[in-house]
Amino acid sequence: MWMGDYTFLNLFGLFIQAIFIENFLLVNFLGMCTYLACSNKLKTANGLGIAVVFVLTISGVLNWFVHRFITGPSALAWLEYLGLNTANINLGFLEFLLFISVIAGFTQILEIIIEKVSPALYMSLGLYLPLIAVNCAILGACLFAVTRDYPFIPNFTYVTGSALGWWLAIALIAAIRERLATANVVPGLRGMGITFIMSGLMSMAFMGFTGIKLATPTTSAETGQTGQTGQTGQIGQIGQIGQIGQTGQTGLRLSNELPERGQ
Amino acid sequence: MSSTKLPVSTYFTDQIWSGNQVLVAVLGICSALGVTNRLSVAITMGLSVSFVTAFSSLFVSLLRKITPDSVRMITQLAIISVFVIIIDQFLQAYFFSISKVLSVFVGLIITNCIVMGRTEGMAKNVEPLPAFLDGLGAGMGYAIILFIVAFLRELFGFGQLFGYQIIPQSWYATAANPDGYDNFVLMVSPPAAFFIIGGLIYLSRKFQGNG
Amino acid sequence: MSESNAATVSKQNSYTILFMVILSLICAVILSTLASALREPQEMAKELDRSKQMLIASRILSPYGYFQVQNEKGEYVPAIAKGGILAPAEKKIFPSKEQILEVYRTRIQGFLVDAKGVATSFQKADIDEQKYVQDFRKTGYYQEPLKLIYRISANPKSQKDLQDRPIVGYVIPINGMGLWDAIYGYLAIEPNGDTVIGISWYDQKETPGLGANIAEPEWQSQFPGKRIFQESPDGKTNFSTAPLGITVVKGKVGEVLGNSPKALSAVDGMAGATLTGNGVTDAYRMVLAAYRPFLINLHAKNQASG
Numbered sequence: 001m002w003m004g005d006y007t008f009l010n011l012f013g014l015f016i017q018a019i020f021i022e023n024f025l026l027v028n029f030l031g032m033c034t035y036l037a038c039s040n041k042l043k044t045a046n047g048l049g050i051a052v053v054f055v056l057t058i059s060g061v062l063n064w065f066v067h068r069f070i071t072g073p074s075a076l077a078w079l080e081y082l083g084l085n086t087a088n089i090n091l092g093f094l095e096f097l098l099f100i101s102v103i104a105g106f107t108q109i110l111e112i113i114i115e116k117v118s119p120a121l122y123m124s125l126g127l128y129l130p131l132i133a134v135n136c137a138i139l140g141a142c143l144f145a146v147t148r149d150y151p152f153i154p155n156f157t158y159v160t161g162s163a164l165g166w167w168l169a170i171a172l173i174a175a176i177r178e179r180l181a182t183a184n185v186v187p188g189l190r191g192m193g194i195t196f197i198m199s200g201l202m203s204m205a206f207m208g209f210t211g212i213k214l215a216t217p218t219t220s221a222e223t224g225q226t227g228q229t230g231q232t233g234q235i236g237q238i239g240q241i242g243q244i245g246q247t248g249q250t251g252l253r254l255s256n257e258l259p260e261r262g263q
Numbered sequence: 264m265s266s267t268k269l270p271v272s273t274y275f276t277d278q279i280w281s282g283n284q285v286l287v288a289v290l291g292i293c294s295a296l297g298v299t300n301r302l303s304v305a306i307t308m309g310l311s312v313s314f315v316t317a318f319s320s321l322f323v324s325l326l327r328k329i330t331p332d333s334v335r336m337i338t339q340l341a342i343i344s345v346f347v348i349i350i351d352q353f354l355q356a357y358f359f360s361i362s363k364v365l366s367v368f369v370g371l372i373i374t375n376c377i378v379m380g381r382t383e384g385m386a387k388n389v390e391p392l393p394a395f396l397d398g399l400g401a402g403m404g405y406a407i408i409l410f411i412v413a414f415l416r417e418l419f420g421f422g423q424l425f426g427y428q429i430i431p432q433s434w435y436a437t438a439a440n441p442d443g444y445d446n447f448v449l450m451v452s453p454p455a456a457f458f459i460i461g462g463l464i465y466l467s468r469k470f471q472g473n474g
Numbered sequence: 475m476s477e478s479n480a481a482t483v484s485k486q487n488s489y490t491i492l493f494m495v496i497l498s499l500i501c502a503v504i505l506s507t508l509a510s511a512l513r514e515p516q517e518m519a520k521e522l523d524r525s526k527q528m529l530i531a532s533r534i535l536s537p538y539g540y541f542q543v544q545n546e547k548g549e550y551v552p553a554i555a556k557g558g559i560l561a562p563a564e565k566k567i568f569p570s571k572e573q574i575l576e577v578y579r580t581r582i583q584g585f586l587v588d589a590k591g592v593a594t595s596f597q598k599a600d601i602d603e604q605k606y607v608q609d610f611r612k613t614g615y616y617q618e619p620l621k622l623i624y625r626i627s628a629n630p631k632s633q634k635d636l637q638d639r640p641i642v643g644y645v646i647p648i649n650g651m652g653l654w655d656a657i658y659g660y661l662a663i664e665p666n667g668d669t670v671i672g673i674s675w676y677d678q679k680e681t682p683g684l685g686a687n688i689a690e691p692e693w694q695s696q697f698p699g700k701r702i703f704q705e706s707p708d709g710k711t712n713f714s715t716a717p718l719g720i721t722v723v724k725g726k727v728g729e730v731l732g733n734s735p736k737a738l739s740a741v742d743g744m745a746g747a748t749l750t751g752n753g754v755t756d757a758y759r760m761v762l763a764a765y766r767p768f769l770i771n772l773h774a775k776n777q778a779s780g
Contacts, residue, residue: 010287029296033376036289061515093352093509096370097344097501104337130336136293136374143367148655188465192289196464200457206454211653211749331490338497344502352508356515359523363677448684450747 004151009201011157013214017160021214024137025169026199026206028144031137036195040181045174049167051128053160055110057137059103060159063142064152066102071095072146099142107133137166173199268309278400285408285460286467290376295409296456298368302425307354307361307411309406311369313399315346316378320386320398327387339382340373347372375399412459420450483712506536507626522571525578526780528645531660532626533698534581537674540566541577542766543629544560558628580636581627594620612656616764622647623765626662628728643671644772646765650757653749655679657688657757663702667772668711670700685750689693696741701763703769705735713770719759 006014021260024030031204034048069075069093111129141162145155176198185194273470284290291312299305322342323330330338351369353411354362362369372378381401386394417423422444424431530534533550536542543553543560554563555573558580569577573699585595596603601618607622615622626643628677630636644667648659659675673694680686687693697720721740723730731737743751762769 027453029456030293030295030371033290035293069610070370085332093348093505094502096348096351096373096504097341099370100340100344100373101337104340108337134340134374134376134378134379138373140293140367141376143370147367154405169271170354186465188468189461193461193464193468196457196461200461201438203457204452329493331486331493334494336491337494341497341501348505349508352512352516355520356512359519365522395725451684453682 002152004154006151006154010214011154014154014157015161017212017214018158019165019168019208021209021212022162023165023206024141024162025166025173026203028140029203030140030169031135031166032199034131034135036192040174040177040195042171042174042178045170048128048132049133049170052135052137053163055107055129055132056141056163056166057107057156057160059106060105060137060142061156062102064145064150064155065097066098067146068096069097086183094262095146100139103138104133105144125149130156137162169202172202176202207222271393271396274389275396275400275403278397279407279472282401283404283408283467284377284380284401286464287471288380290380290462291405292323292339292376292460293369294368294375295405295412296453297472298365299409299413299416299456300411300420300451302413302417303366304361304364305409306406307358308365308368309402309409311350311354312372312375312405313402314350315343315372316381316402317395317399318346319343319378320381321391321395323382323386324391324394330387335387336383339379339387342381343378344373368471377405408460409461411463412456415459416450416455419447420455422446433449501717516639518571518575522575523676525575525582527674528582528624528660528662529574529578531645531662531672532582533672533673534560534577534626534641535574535663536566537694538566539568541569557633559631559632580630582624583627584622584624587623587765587768588620589764589767591765591769591771593768611658612649614761615647616649616761619698623768635779641665646761648673648757648761650753650760652678652680652688652753653685653747654681657687657750657753659757660704661758661768665772666701666776667769668701670697670702673697680750681747684744686749687744687747688750688754693744700741701738702758704739707735709735713773717759718762718766718769720753724748725752 018024022028025032030051067075069078071094073090073092076089076091106130111122115127141159144162145158148158150158173195177195180194180198189197278284285292285295294308294312298308303441319339319342323339326338326342347370350372354365354369381398385397389397389400395460414424418429422428422435424444430444430446436445480521514724525537530537534541534543536550536552541553541555541560542550543562545551545562552566553560554565554567555569555577558576562575584607586599586601587593596606601620610618610622613722624645624647625641626645627639628642632640643662643664645660645662648661650659656677657675657680658677659673661673662671663669664671673690675694678686678689700720701711701717702720703711703713705711706716717739719739721736722743723740724743726742727737727740731740
């Protein structure tokens with residue numbers, strides 16, 4: 001439940017995967033609205049990024065507990081110690097409601113705490129917190145983590161990595177937007193239009209990470225030869241790019257090492 | 264304040280074109296990028312968002328006089344979540360294959376900026392009927408954009424519409440005919456959605472700027 | 475002054491709390507009622523999905539949605555279902571959910587095999603089938619000491635013919651890892667334990683247009699007739715030692731393997747989706763290895779009966 005079948009090397013792989021390979025903004029496209037509507041300054045982006053890292057990490061952890069002990073399948077087993085028969089109760093339909101309540105509630109509490117503890121921090125950060133409560137990325141990361149059924153520490157690694165990846169992507173887009181502001185763009189495309197096209201190009205760049213699999217736990221009988229062929233294969237027939245990468249186990253065998261059953 | 268009262272239906276029509284949530288307010292982007300691979304999925308998503316926005320706006324407006332100000336946002340979130348869960352349960356029961364494809368994106372309707380934007384921006388200030396029409400219009404405007412994007416992506420990326428082959432099989436390249444047609448596979452990947460929406464924004468600015 | 479202020483504040487607070495409590499209660503009641511009401515349709519939808527996929531793998535249901543049977547020449551023709559029994563029909567008829575489930579229950583039954591290939595039933599092993607199917611779906615039935623497998627019974631000729639029908643095939647649940655996430659499917663094989671009847675992939679999150687093609691009927695249509703035990707160059711097959719599984723090659727089988735016996739156990743890859751193809755190959759290899767003793771027994775019995 002806490003660590004599952006993951007080793008520390010797997011965790012590191014999972015971390016890298018969450019930041020780059022499955023970058024929340026550029027690969028899963030969650031969390032754009034908040035940023036696009038807001039501003040095009042790098043400073044704002046950094047503020048948003050830090051706030052998201054904080055909120056997502058803690059909400060991700062809290063929601064793991066919610067899923068494990070309240071809304072997951074056979075999650076209410078702990079109530080049996082109190083003598084209640086909970087075998088058939090499935091509260092999965094409440095999951096969305098509970099998750100968003102946890103996120104919104106935590107954000108609200110955080111805002112109050114920051115306001116009391118450090119007014120300076122509140123000035124720079126606190127204004128974003130209400131925006132972040134409804135950021136797709138936060139609810140999205142919690143839901144993705146739940147569908148993949150991670151144990152506790154890999155879940156923590158995953159949400160932290162996702163948040164950091166989101167921050168990285170936001171900062172990159174903001175930096176480019178700042179430069180675009182003074183560039184000579186076609187009038188119809190100025191502002192939103194060119195931002196979209198630019199984001200599309202960036203996400204194509206991130207597609208180059210496809211196929212690198214770092215996060216499978218070293219458990220099943222033969223994790224063998226599946227993993228890291230590192231090909232750009234999935235871009236397919238665009239100008240015959242096809243399979244550029246290198247087959248074989250080039251240095252990314254992180255999860256293929258020692259069989260660690262029963263650890 | 265204007266002295267002439269606009270007909271209630273303008274709440275609906277405004278949202279479709281001049282105030283279109285995706286093209287003008289640039290909201291609701293996340294799901295517009297993620298689910299527009301196939302027309303069937305895009306239309307399901309568009310209708311779901313319309314349903315959620317319309318009814319959430321309606322109920323937020325009904326409760327607007329008795330909602331304490333300090334819990335305004337969480338009340339809106341709760342109401343929105345209830346409708347999203349209703350949609351999710353229905354999809355799982357009656358449209359199982361589509362719900363498998365949509366998976367977490369249905370839950371993400373809760374955080375869809377369009378829904379919150381309408382409840383916070385309009386519904387809590389107006390009567391129930393205008394709020395309902397406004398929400399419905401916003402959802403429909405979003406659905407129309409999703410339809411256009413998905414139409415282009417499925418047609419050029421798969422050669423199909425709604426799963427039916429549109430581009431004739433005989434046009435495709437084979438070993439015997441290597442110069443034949445090939446699907447534009449980039450359309451199937453998310454960056455294509457970015458480009459198409461960017462293009463649509465450009466077109467809408469052009470036409471709205473003149474009209 | 476401050477007293478009345480404090481009073482107003484606490485009155486506001488208690489109103490707020492009351493409001494939230496009532497709102498939560500109403501939401502909870504609405505959702506619980508809805509969830510209970512829809513539970514049955516949801517369960518049926520899941521069961522229907524699984525059953526359809528197994529029927530598609532066994533080629534009882536075509537991937538396009540209509541029933542089919544084999545005529546005397548062995549070709550597949552459209553069929554109509556009545557009471558779980560299929561009869562040839564003039565044109566393609568799209569069945570209802572209930573008809574699909576009826577045919578499924580008539581034709582396919584699950585049982586268990588152990589590591590030595592000895593078959594037993596859920597009742598004898600005292601295991602609840604529903605619970606077993608649900609619990610081990612993600613980790614894989616092939617990893618359990620008692621592994622899940624399904625038998626396909628022949629199409630009954632009439633309602634009285636329901637008992638003791640010959641077995642026309644077996645369906646093995648396949649688990650694997652694709653490029654993005656786990657893939658789940660079925661593999662149907664003939665009673666000789668070697669030849670493939672058909673496959674299906676019912677749960678995959680691969681790249682649409684590329685890896686997701688494993689779920690498309692066109693790619694799947696290569697599998698019928700392939701052999702899961704690889705034939706040796708001398709034309710015989712050593713069932714205890716031969717490689718077991720279907721290989722998805724990179725490119726076309728004809729170009730890569732030519733006429734070698736390996737080609738009988740290989741299919742064309744998908745351009746731009748090599749990793750998904752590798753995932754499929756590994757899935758078959760790993761899962762079928764667990765069923766090898768059972769398949770060897772099957773083949774021996776099939777040879778013996780001629």
